[in-house]
Amino acid sequence: MRVTINDIAKAANVSPATVSRAIADSPRISKATKKKIFKIMEEMNYYPNVIARSLARKSTNIIGILVMGTTEKAFQHPFFPEILRGVASVAYKNKYKILISSVTNMDEQREIVDDLTQSGITDGILLLSSGVKDPSITYLKEIQFPFVVVGRPDNENEVNWVDNDNISVGYKMTQHLIEMGCTEIAFLGVDRKFIVTLDRLKGYKMALQDNNIALNEDLIVEGKFVDDTGYELMKNLMEKGIVPSGVIACDDLLAFGVIKYLNEKGLKVPDDVAVAGFNNVPLSSYFTPPLTSVDINAFSLGAKGFELLMACMKSEYKSFNRAIIPTQLIIRESTLKK
């Protein structure tokens, strides 16, 4: 069968304990012994069994990523792999492995969280969520399991989290459109379940106020955040007789739908209507016209999220940390009115 630490010990004429310590690079083992052991490990093609190690150490060096999609669309959004890549990048450097788990519907959440936490398979988990009143967050706090939320939760002072400053993001974008001469700016895709959209909306309102533009509630359109219903949302708006001079969609995917509808109606973007999105998906720059957006730096969200998690796993839950990842307004043709 496979070669174990005992085989190495026998071959090296030492005890298994010594081999174990050599592998852990314990200072209690002499250079000479280590060298001998490593040589034999190499020769015998030995790999430590991480399961056995995990059992003994009571820690697995595995973290779980929980995608709190109320819908499977969450998985499909381009920023998901980017976050994942960010996490993977720093996790790999720190010898951590990543277990992903799909959450399909809300009923399964509790079960999946239990599966990840109580079974002892993960040392900590990263929650991809920006949902309002997320029950998993409450539960994780309750069982005192190390976790970090990617996306600011509503009880922001009681958990570790990392996010963009979405209020500022909304503000910046609105400010930009105002500077481009837009006065009637529609805000599309507010989903009251997602804090991120609410925050961006808040920023939007603040910018209007700072520019002495009256808020018109009719211009604020609710919709599913990550579903691609921009086309319908815009259609509904215009069929009410409202033709804004600028549109901010809560996500680029929504914005694409908006532009599609405007095109069909013969309205020019940006000259008739300026359109902007958020999240800067890879295709925004290839769209016609290239879409103004905000880069949220999803890679960093993931990377920083993992760093916080590591800290959290070590520090036995003393204080709560947060991190704000800077964003970048990417101005492209879709808002550049002549």
Add this chain to the structure above:
Amino acid sequence: MRVTINDIAKAANVSPATVSRAIADSPRISKATKKKIFKIMEEMNYYPNVIARSLARKSTNIIGILVMGTTEKAFQHPFFPEILRGVASVAYKNKYKILISSVTNMDEQREIVDDLTQSGITDGILLLSSGVKDPSITYLKEIQFPFVVVGRPDNENEVNWVDNDNISVGYKMTQHLIEMGCTEIAFLGVDRKFIVTLDRLKGYKMALQDNNIALNEDLIVEGKFVDDTGYELMKNLMEKGIVPSGVIACDDLLAFGVIKYLNEKGLKVPDDVAVAGFNNVPLSSYFTPPLTSVDINAFSLGAKGFELLMACMKSEYKSFNRAIIPTQLIIRESTLKK
């Protein structure tokens, strides 16, 4: 500390072995005893420790997903999360967990594969790859570890794999363009490292031949498969003085770049040049014009891949299986010449 099987045993006045067997629903334990044990487990809030279980069982119910990106772009492509979702979907039903691992550069491959296989953490692995002569495939065969490749490998008879019939995919698309009246059809984005692009090219050639159209090598342009360099590729082609009546790009993302360039040059799509892509990324339908593509059914690729892997893990490596996932030509405006 956490409650273990021994605590349950004591509370139920039975041996740990009996509890273990009750959990496994062994016929050797009486209904009455089982009932008593389950009740106590519930009361004491017991969760089995999967690490200890894995050690004893020598199997973890975890599979690894290896993303063989020569570049990190692989992670970013929209079909990646779709495949992942497919895998997760059926894995979840079968009580399997998923470990993902990032492969950044080729040098790390071996190390990461060892990490996943030799450490005992996974029971099998899914390789996301369509690379030519993938060294990891050779290695996995060598160590006799259960694995399935998503994407037909070159030694197709010696491994388990699942893929689309990319030759047919290329054929169908070419045939479509020919029927739309295109005679000079460019084929963009052939990457000799990727079997998938080579297969699609093969289909392209077959279709030309079947329609008695002479092959013009100048129309075949190599490029990076998943990089968004369609713009440059098209530019290079046209700057050689070649203006095809149709363009097939090996991926939608390339096609977007192609269209962008054509727009800039004042050429109308599809009337001047018909353009098609592959993989049917979510945005293709929102593009202007909506892009003709082929849906590769990435979800099924993942789901079926996992099913094959399960079979492979059980069947001690007897025979090799494969599965072909059907594709669907999605005709949209970008190729509908008037």
Add this chain to the structure above:
DNA sequence: CTGAACTGAGCAAACGGTTGCACCGAAGGA
């Protein structure tokens, strides 16, 4: 009435590491 066949459950040895503590020999100080 006795031995065989069953049922239901327990003992104890794995599984492959880690780690607190004991131990031993050599060096150093008194």
Add this chain to the structure above:
DNA sequence: TCCTTCGGTGCAACCGTTTGCTCAGTTCAG
């Protein structure tokens, strides 16, 4: 020379389950 100190290593318990055997008690056929 004797006692301490200390570097280097081994012993054995432990991590929480699983599982091959054994075994006690019943049932039942001969």
